[in-house]
Amino acid sequence: xxxxxxxxxxxxxxADATPVVRKSGGFTAAxxxxxxxxxxxxxVVKEFGRKIFPDHWSFLLGEVxxxxxxxxxxxxxxxxxxxQASMVETHYDGSFVPLKGVEMSAAMDSALHISxxxxxxxxxxxxHHWAALLFIxxxxxxxxxxxxxxxxxxxxxxxxVIGFTLFVLAMAEGFTGYSLPDDLLSGNGLRxxxxxxxxxxxxxTWTSFLLFGGEFPGTQIVGxxxxxxxxxxxxxLVAALALHLVFVVVHKHTQFAGAGRTEQxxxxxxxxxxxxxxxxxxxxxxxxxxxLMASFFxxxxxxxxxxxxxxxxxxxxxxxxxxxFADGALRLIPPGWEFVWLNHTWSFNIIVPVLALVGLLVLVxxxxxxxxxxxxxxxxxxxxxxxxxxxxxxxxxxxxxTFYAGLWAAASSDLMATHFQLSIEGVIHTIQAWVVLGPxxxxxxxxxxxxxxxxxxxxIVLHGYESGRIVRLPGGEYIEVHEQVDEYxxxxxxxxxxxxxxxxxxxxxxxxxxxxxFRARMSxxxxxxxxxxxxxxxxxxxxxxxxxxxGGSNH
Amino acid sequence: xxxxxxxxxxxxxxxxxxxxxxxxxxxxGGYALFSSTTTASADTNTxxxxxxxxxxxxxxxxxxxxxxGLDMQGTADGPSxxxxxxxxxxxxxxxxxxxxxxxxxxxMQKPVQFTDEQTAAxxxxxxxxxPGPAIPDESLLQADGDAANxxxxxxxxxxxxxxxxGAGGALTEGKFAPELTGxxxxxxxxxxxxxxxxxxxxxxxxxxxxxxxxxxxxxxxIENNPSPGGNELGSLGPVAEGLFxxxxxxxxxxxxMVWITxxxx
Numbered sequence: 005x006x007x008x009x010x011x012x013x014x015x016x017x018x019a020d021a022t023p024v025v026r027k028s029g030g031f032t033a034a035x036x037x038x039x040x041x042x043x044x045x046x047x048v049v050k051e052f053g054r055k056i057f058p059d060h061w062s063f064l065l066g067e068v069x070x071x072x073x074x075x076x077x078x079x080x081x082x083x084x085x086x087x088q089a090s091m092v093e094t095h096y097d098g099s100f101v102p103l104k105g106v107e108m109s110a111a112m113d114s115a116l117h118i119s120x121x122x123x124x125x126x127x128x129x130x131x132h133h134w135a136a137l138l139f140i141x142x143x144x145x146x147x148x149x150x151x152x153x154x155x156x157x158x159x160x161x162x163x164x165v166i167g168f169t170l171f172v173l174a175m176a177e178g179f180t181g182y183s184l185p186d187d188l189l190s191g192n193g194l195r196x197x198x199x200x201x202x203x204x205x206x207x208x209t210w211t212s213f214l215l216f217g218g219e220f221p222g223t224q225i226v227g228x229x230x231x232x233x234x235x236x237x238x239x240x241l242v243a244a245l246a247l248h249l250v251f252v253v254v255h256k257h258t259q260f261a262g263a264g265r266t267e268q269x270x271x272x273x274x275x276x277x278x279x280x281x282x283x284x285x286x287x288x289x290x291x292x293x294x295x296l297m298a299s300f301f302x303x304x305x306x307x308x309x310x311x312x313x314x315x316x317x318x319x320x321x322x323x324x325x326x327x328x329f330a331d332g333a334l335r336l337i338p339p340g341w342e343f344v345w346l347n348h349t350w351s352f353n354i355i356v357p358v359l360a361l362v363g364l365l366v367l368v369x370x371x372x373x374x375x376x377x378x379x380x381x382x383x384x385x386x387x388x389x390x391x392x393x394x395x396x397x398x399x400x401x402x403x404x405x406t407f408y409a410g411l412w413a414a415a416s417s418d419l420m421a422t423h424f425q426l427s428i429e430g431v432i433h434t435i436q437a438w439v440v441l442g443p444x445x446x447x448x449x450x451x452x453x454x455x456x457x458x459x460x461x462x463x464i465v466l467h468g469y470e471s472g473r474i475v476r477l478p479g480g481e482y483i484e485v486h487e488q489v490d491e492y493x494x495x496x497x498x499x500x501x502x503x504x505x506x507x508x509x510x511x512x513x514x515x516x517x518x519x520x521x522f523r524a525r526m527s528x529x530x531x532x533x534x535x536x537x538x539x540x541x542x543x544x545x546x547x548x549x550x551x552x553x554x555g556g557s558n559h
Numbered sequence: 560x561x562x563x564x565x566x567x568x569x570x571x572x573x574x575x576x577x578x579x580x581x582x583x584x585x586x587x588g589g590y591a592l593f594s595s596t597t598t599a600s601a602d603t604n605t606x607x608x609x610x611x612x613x614x615x616x617x618x619x620x621x622x623x624x625x626x627x628g629l630d631m632q633g634t635a636d637g638p639s640x641x642x643x644x645x646x647x648x649x650x651x652x653x654x655x656x657x658x659x660x661x662x663x664x665x666x667m668q669k670p671v672q673f674t675d676e677q678t679a680a681x682x683x684x685x686x687x688x689x690p691g692p693a694i695p696d697e698s699l700l701q702a703d704g705d706a707a708n709x710x711x712x713x714x715x716x717x718x719x720x721x722x723x724x725g726a727g728g729a730l731t732e733g734k735f736a737p738e739l740t741g742x743x744x745x746x747x748x749x750x751x752x753x754x755x756x757x758x759x760x761x762x763x764x765x766x767x768x769x770x771x772x773x774x775x776x777x778x779x780x781i782e783n784n785p786s787p788g789g790n791e792l793g794s795l796g797p798v799a800e801g802l803f804x805x806x807x808x809x810x811x812x813x814x815x816m817v818w819i820t821x822x823x824x
Binding site: 068103126318416425 | 709710714718722786791804812817
């Protein structure tokens with residue numbers, strides 16, 4: 005199989021459709037011709053079939069999310085056949101003995117019915133839940149891939165925002181779904197959400213009443229969440245997903261730097277036949293992994309949790325992993341942040357973490373625009389950055405990941421305490437320190453590591469890599485033979501660009517505004533420390549000046 | 560040999576120590592040994608024979624008195640045992656929590672140090688000095704009650720520390736509520752009755768003996784009936800599930816991704 009080059013200026017259209025007719029091919033040809041004459045579909049097939057995708061494993065993360073979503077829709081449809089989204093009181097009379105005769109809502113009753121009395125019901129429930137966890141995990145990794153390789157740069161900023169919207173929608177889908185069975189665990193989770201809402205000054209109480217149809221828990225919430233979970237949120241999600249994919253087609257896929265790869269082409273395999281086969285097969289692999297997990301590992305054993313009742317709370321109550329960072333943020337707030345002022349209770353123990361989480365998410369959403377403004381770069385970018393070649397961005401990302409990881413870890417503070425025989429206060433205080441200091445440490449360490457790696461790359465390009473072969477010269481001197489990297493390898497090491505900090509110059513009115521100063525400061529922060537790639541001149545002089553053999557004493 | 564239920568840990572690594580202890584008791588107590596084996600079957604706090612109590616007293620003086628005081632009055636290192644009763648002794652000693660290896664946030668479970676006879680003797684001695692809750696009757700420990708009622712009571716009274724599936728949970732300052740799988744029915748009952756370590760007391764007015772039996776029934780049900788959904792991942796809830804999906808689910812998928820995009824030769 006040879007790689008194909010897809011020129012962006014290649015003409016697309018249905019002009020070549022007629023040759024299909026002339027090929028004598030029996031039924032297939034006739035059927036294709038029938039369709040073509042009525043739909044002119046060959047244009048679409050030609051456009052999509054010859055679409056090129058570059059090959060890199062990390063480019064498949066989004067596909068994993070997409071396939072998990074398909075699995076979620078398939079399994080979720082099955083579950084809707086049996087689930088009763090009602091909080092009407094009933095008494096369980098199914099086959100799980102320890103809940104027989106226990107009072108519960110129709111929702112919980114039907115979820116137990118699915119688990120124990122519908123053939124294959126438990127497997128499908130577990131497939132649905134495992135697929136949901138994998139879906140959001142794949143989205144998270146996909147976002148990190150896009151962030152660290154700079155794939156969000158022009159022209160893809162809007163697609164980043166759409167992808168971010170998908171991430172938030174997926175979390176909302178997850179949370180509403182988690183709440184539907186009306187079991188003890190999900191009820192506790194809802195109670196925390198109720199507390200979060202009630203902690204908002206002035207409008208909190210009334211917003212909570214609006215959501216729950218009165219005082220928590222009420223008799224409405226499961227029905228309302230069901231509508232959101234299976235109608236509104238999936239509709240928006242599918243629309244945003246379609247738009248996301250349309251943009252991928254419109255922008256074409258990004259690629260890593262390499263020989264022959266430019267901002268104007270995409271090098272890889274065409275959809276037909278290679279990628280269609282690979283991606284189709286990959287769907288079944290992902291489905292298979294999910295089905296294996298669902299077959300062998302219990303997820304969300306609602307029969308252990310029992311029906312929701314506002315009085316009990318289980319030890320080790322946590323949300324699903326993707327809401328963990330919010331739960332962790334609440335756990336990390338020190339005591340005493342709640343007080344009465346002007347006859348109102350001010351719950352800063354709620355307000356501060358909510359603001360921090362919203363702030364984190366907003367920063368994620370707007371990052372492409374921030375970076376675009378700082379660089380002032382209006383060009384299109386289709387060649388990806390290696391993370392090391394954008395040290396400040398990579399360091400910011402590492403700081404963000406560290407912050408998120410701290411919040412995330414805090415959601416399991418109690419389990420860390422019991423499993424590692426620590427005191428829970430010690431765990432909480434450690435994570436508090438981590439969340440405050442960790443991002444700074446991660447930032448500086450990552451930035452230095454990136455710059456060091458860039459220096460190493462430059463060194464390798466200019467002076468070759470250490471071959472490990474020691475040669476003794478006639479004069480007695482020992483040297484290590486350095487060998488040049490081959491051209492293809494070298495391409496990857498030199499094909500990147502560095503920005504320089506913006507020079508602060510007066511504008512047309514001869515003034516320097518505060519905004520300009522701020523931007524110049526941001527630019528200096530981003531690009532002050534940089535390592536330029538080896539230039540052509542340096543490469544040539546490097547070869548002539550030092551030759552293929554580099555003396556060990558020079559290093 | 561009428562005591563049937565307390566046969567666990569017969570062959571113990573510390574059997575030598577125990578043998579020596581028994582030998583000492585035999586030489587010290589002489590003829591008392593025969594009578595003790597015939598009377599120990601009675602309810603410990605009602606009709607324990609004097610010889611058993613005497614044996615218990617010696618064990619107490621040798622193993623417990625340094626912290627709890629020679630007269631069980633308590634010292635700076637350990638609380639008074641006045642009124643704790645036979646149930647508390649049977650739980651603390653029978654699960655290996657007493658004698659403690661060291662002072663810590665709470666007494667840790669460790670290999671049981673005494674034989675069932677010695678534990679019974681200690682319990683009889685403590686109960687004889689100052690009566691308290693007795694070792695529960697066998698009829699309440701058969702796990703044959705109402706599991707549904709037990710489950711409901713467990714969720715309301717126990718799950719906030721021990722977790723809904725009895726997987727245990729964290730308390731403050733390094734203390735914790737232990738896992739409940741593999742705990743003998745007697746010990747579960749005695750724990751509810753006496754409130755060991757940081758556990759509150761659930762006396763018979765709070766949870767009737769039948770309620771306690773139902774809770775034991777529920778715990779034994781979930782212990783003996785593995786999850787219909789497959790491996791429980793420790794019954795730890797979403798944290799275990801999240802870790803699993805990130806490490807094994809996503810790990811497997813990424814492995815497949817690398818395989819599928821690998822260059823073919």
